[in-house]
Amino acid sequence: MLRRLLVPSAVALLAAALGAAGWLLADAWWGAAAGVAAGLVVGSAGAWVVARARGDRRALRDGAQAARLTGLRFVAHLPPPTGGDLRRRRAEESHRMLRAALGLPGPTASGPERTVVVTSSAPGEGKTTTAAGLARALARSGRPVVAVEADLRRPALGRALGLDPARSPATGLATAIVDAVPVVDLLVEVEPGLRLLPAGDLPPSAPELLSGPDVVRVLSELAALGVTIVVDTAPLLPVADTRELLAGHAVGHVVLVVRSGAVRRAEARVAAALLPEGVDAVIALAGRGSTPRAYDRYLRDSSSAPRR
Numbered sequence: 001m002l003r004r005l006l007v008p009s010a011v012a013l014l015a016a017a018l019g020a021a022g023w024l025l026a027d028a029w030w031g032a033a034a035g036v037a038a039g040l041v042v043g044s045a046g047a048w049v050v051a052r053a054r055g056d057r058r059a060l061r062d063g064a065q066a067a068r069l070t071g072l073r074f075v076a077h078l079p080p081p082t083g084g085d086l087r088r089r090r091a092e093e094s095h096r097m098l099r100a101a102l103g104l105p106g107p108t109a110s111g112p113e114r115t116v117v118v119t120s121s122a123p124g125e126g127k128t129t130t131a132a133g134l135a136r137a138l139a140r141s142g143r144p145v146v147a148v149e150a151d152l153r154r155p156a157l158g159r160a161l162g163l164d165p166a167r168s169p170a171t172g173l174a175t176a177i178v179d180a181v182p183v184v185d186l187l188v189e190v191e192p193g194l195r196l197l198p199a200g201d202l203p204p205s206a207p208e209l210l211s212g213p214d215v216v217r218v219l220s221e222l223a224a225l226g227v228t229i230v231v232d233t234a235p236l237l238p239v240a241d242t243r244e245l246l247a248g249h250a251v252g253h254v255v256l257v258v259r260s261g262a263v264r265r266a267e268a269r270v271a272a273a274l275l276p277e278g279v280d281a282v283i284a285l286a287g288r289g290s291t292p293r294a295y296d297r298y299l300r301d302s303s304s305a306p307r308r
């Protein structure tokens with residue numbers, strides 16, 4: 001509260017000081033009025049500049065704000081997937097909304113149109129959880145899906161899909177890129193209609209692996225299987241990996257996950273600006289308390305509705 005009063009008080013003080021100076025210098029009412037006016041103009045301009053700079057460092061709060069800042073389409077709130085039955089259903093519903101918003105084409109479409117990259121600006125915003133949820137939602141709607149563990153620094157998609165990390169295979173995306181092993185031999189079954197391309201043994205240099213024609217070849221090989229491809233990636237700002245992957249133009253859709261209350265507005269804006277021209281990029285807002293209570297009520301009261 002006190003911090004909110006700081007800027008108006010500073011502007012008022014500056015105006016009063018300049019008004020007093022004007023009175024003393026001109027020894028007339030118009031001197032004071034000119035001083036007050038100058039104080040208000042200078043103080044307000046300063047306050048505006050400070051507020052803008054501070055605003056960029058502040059955390060992003062809601063979907064409308066995310067859309068305004070990034071210029072991308074805001075399509076879904078992503079509540080945390082953990083907790084009781086209602087929470088789980090709410091999270092599942094949010095992944096269906098994401099699925100619907102992407103409007104992915106059928107199996108006859110070319111590769112890039114059926115490839116979705118899930119990324120974020122900063123670490124820990126909820127990419128892997130979202131990629132797993134989206135892959136499941138797509139598979140349960142009858143589309144064959146391959147989820148690709150392309151965060152080669154912190155591969156966690158297999159675990160998010162319920163696979164035992166201790167039994168994670170040594171071969172995967174890295175092997176397909178380096179050794180040109182046919183990608184179909186590297187897929188791991190998760191559930192009907194959903195397979196995983198694991199990261200495989202981690203390479204010394206992830207960005208080099210994800211740049212250039214080899215990763216594009218692997219994605220095209222997957223696309224030729226007639227599947228929808230959901231790619232979990234590293235965050236855009238701290239490392240080059242995902243930028244390299246996107247530069248290959250093998251991706252039609254990007255989901256930029258932003259974590260409400262955590263990611264800075266400037267970070268979200270910069271990340272959105274890094275996305276290449278021509279991809280269909282959307283924003284989804286992860287975080288607690290982002291969905292109105294009425295939505296929960298509706299979901300609770302409509303438990304007989306189909307779950308797909």
Ligand SMILES: Nc1ncnc2c1ncn2[C@@H]1O[C@H](COP(=O)(O)OP(=O)(O)OP(=O)(O)O)[C@@H](O)[C@H]1O
Pocket residue numbers: 078079080081082120122123124125126127128129130151154156234235285286287288
């Ligand atoms: N929609 C969400 N709302 C709130 N918390 C979430 C949400 N999704 C995931 N989380 C939590 O955030 C943490 C990070 O999730 P996750 O691993 O999916 O993020 P990430 O962006 O993939 O992280 P990293 O950058 O390390 O790969 C986990 O504790 C997870 O439970």
Ligand SMILES: [Mg+2]
Pocket residue numbers: 127128129151154156233
């Ligand atoms: Mg992750």
